[in-house]
Amino acid sequence: SDPRRGAADRQWPTGFVWGAATAAAQIEGAAAEDGKSESIWDAFAREPGAIALGESPAGGVDHYHRMPEDVAIMRSLGLDSYRFSVSWPRVRPDDGAWNARGLDFYSRLVDELLSAGILPWLTLYHWDLPQSLQETGGWTNRDTAFRFRDYAEGLHAALGDRVSHWTTFNEPYCSAIIGYAGGQHAPGHRDAREGLAAMHHQHLAHGLAARSLHALGAEQVGITLNLTNAVPNDPTDAVDLDAARRLDAIWNRAFLDPLLRGAYPADFLEDVRHLDFDALVRPGDLETINAPIDFLGVNHYHDDNVSGHPLPPTAVPGLAPTDRPTSNPFPGSEHITFPRRQLPTTAMDWEIHPDGLRQLLVRLEQDYPELPPLYITENGSAWDDEVGPDGLVHDADRIHYLNDHLDAVAEAIEQGVDVRGYFVWSLLDNFEWAWGYGKRFGIVHVDYATMERTPKASALEYAEIIGRAKAAQAQA
Numbered sequence: 342s343d344p345r346r347g348a349a350d351r352q353w354p355t356g357f358v359w360g361a362a363t364a365a366a367q368i369e370g371a372a373a374e375d376g377k378s379e380s381i382w383d384a385f386a387r388e389p390g391a392i393a394l395g396e397s398p399a400g401g402v403d404h405y406h407r408m409p410e411d412v413a414i415m416r417s418l419g420l421d422s423y424r425f426s427v428s429w430p431r432v433r434p435d436d437g438a439w440n441a442r443g444l445d446f447y448s449r450l451v452d453e454l455l456s457a458g459i460l461p462w463l464t465l466y467h468w469d470l471p472q473s474l475q476e477t478g479g480w481t482n483r484d485t486a487f488r489f490r491d492y493a494e495g496l497h498a499a500l501g502d503r504v505s506h507w508t509t510f511n512e513p514y515c516s517a518i519i520g521y522a523g524g525q526h527a528p529g530h531r532d533a534r535e536g537l538a539a540m541h542h543q544h545l546a547h548g549l550a551a552r553s554l555h556a557l558g559a560e561q562v563g564i565t566l567n568l569t570n571a572v573p574n575d576p577t578d579a580v581d582l583d584a585a586r587r588l589d590a591i592w593n594r595a596f597l598d599p600l601l602r603g604a605y606p607a608d609f610l611e612d613v614r615h616l617d618f619d620a621l622v623r624p625g626d627l628e629t630i631n632a633p634i635d636f637l638g639v640n641h642y643h644d645d646n647v648s649g650h651p652l653p654p655t656a657v658p659g660l661a662p663t664d665r666p667t668s669n670p671f672p673g674s675e676h677i678t679f680p681r682r683q684l685p686t687t688a689m690d691w692e693i694h695p696d697g698l699r700q701l702l703v704r705l706e707q708d709y710p711e712l713p714p715l716y717i718t719e720n721g722s723a724w725d726d727e728v729g730p731d732g733l734v735h736d737a738d739r740i741h742y743l744n745d746h747l748d749a750v751a752e753a754i755e756q757g758v759d760v761r762g763y764f765v766w767s768l769l770d771n772f773e774w775a776w777g778y779g780k781r782f783g784i785v786h787v788d789y790a791t792m793e794r795t796p797k798a799s800a801l802e803y804a805e806i807i808g809r810a811k812a813a814q815a816q817a
């Protein structure tokens with residue numbers, strides 16, 4: 342019906358940022374090298390059934406040793422920014438003395454990027470809490486928020502002369518709620534109130550760190566949220582509409598509202614009142630959390646179709662079918678179900694619906710007058726890629742996904758949303774958390790036996806899109 346023009350032919354705003362994203366625990370490996378201590382994901386991976394095939398982040402894709410090669414690949418693709426995360430237990434093992442060898446790795450990474458003409462975008466927390474802090478309660482312990490601020494300040498002292506773009510948290514919904522209430526992510530707890538405590542303390546940690554980073558002179562400070570449209574299965578059915586409202590609250594508004602407005606949504610407070618959520622929020626917290634930010638990172642992969650009616654047994658889409666006991670990561674709304682729609686899906690079984698990304702961006706712009714500039718900090722898809730006899734990976738599905746989602750971003754921009762950049766997830770195939778290494782999101786293929794990197798056809802397509810966008814701008 343609507344013939345897509347292809348992202349390469351779009352007009353992109355001046356200065357639009359083209360990047361790729363990764364996370365420390367997913368790519369670095371070297372889990373016990375050069376003084377790094379254990380993260381909660383190292384520990385979680387030892388629990389039987391927690392991770393597909395019993396895999397672990399221990400070896401990653403050896404980025405710790407292949408960093409210069411990986412930066413050279415980024416340069417060859419024409420990326421202008423690279424979003425990576427720092428492993429807290431690598432730079433501050435056991436929350437004790439700073440680890441010079443760990444800091445040196447990130448210092449070398451930043452220098453390598455800058456000399457390749459690539460802007461480093463540093464994320465402080467992409468889910469790998471030091472296990473020693475988990476042993477004192479992890480994110481359910483309010484004190485961890487203050488430890489996080491110390492970590493942010495120390496890292497700024499080490500890298501702040503060269504890193505201008507700082508992101509406090511990646512997807513706090515996942516690390517707080519899926520980690521402490523759902524049990525599919527580290528530390529694998531299944532307690533609704535723990536999930537809410539972890540969420541509130543991460544919000545607090547964000548506010549404390551954002552204020553410190555600005556005070557120390559950081560130029561750009563933001564946070565990345567995973568935002569998901571909750572689509573009511575039957576939009577004329579009050580039960581389905583209430584299910585969608587509840588999920589929109591716990592997935593989206595319980596994050597956006599305190600961060601941008603300094604208040605939890607009233608309906609969310611009602612949904613979780615029986616879990617004594619209010620007792621977690623102390624006077625002054627919301628003012629701290631509502632710290633000024635320079636950008637909001639949006640990670641988006643898929644919509645979810647939701648219902649409040651019981652269904653025959655269905656999985657929660659997007660969560661690994663773990664062999665450990667788990668529960669629904671929706672504190673206060675555990676009855677929600679996910680009827681399947683007739684939409685194509687990726688290897689994650691996630692629906693493909695690019696217009697959902699446009700709808701999400703337009704909705705953010707309409708609902709939040711306080712909204713700072715947006716960056717798509719993650720978007721991408723997993724497929725069962727294989728290197729062909731010609732030595733290439735012909736990932737046509739990923740190319741379609743990429744083009745269609747970039748088109749959706751371009752349409753949102755045309756409709757007035759201030760989106761300033763796009764980071765594809767991910768640069769490399771990597772450790773996909775509870776799914777292990779089998780789900781390949783990379784635009785660059787990794788042979789897990791040899792660690793050899795091969796740019797897929799999608800990487801070449803992305804390089805082409807970036808090149809055309811830049812050429813068009815140079816002409817204008």
Ligand code: GBH
Nearest residue numbers: 364511512567657658659660670719766773
């Ligand atoms: C991102 O998270 C991560 O940032 C990244 O590390 C990861 O590799 C990448 O995406 C690909 O998975 O039904 O409430 O349980 C994943 C985004 C958002 C997908 C939550 C699963 C399930 C919501 N996730 N979603 S719920």
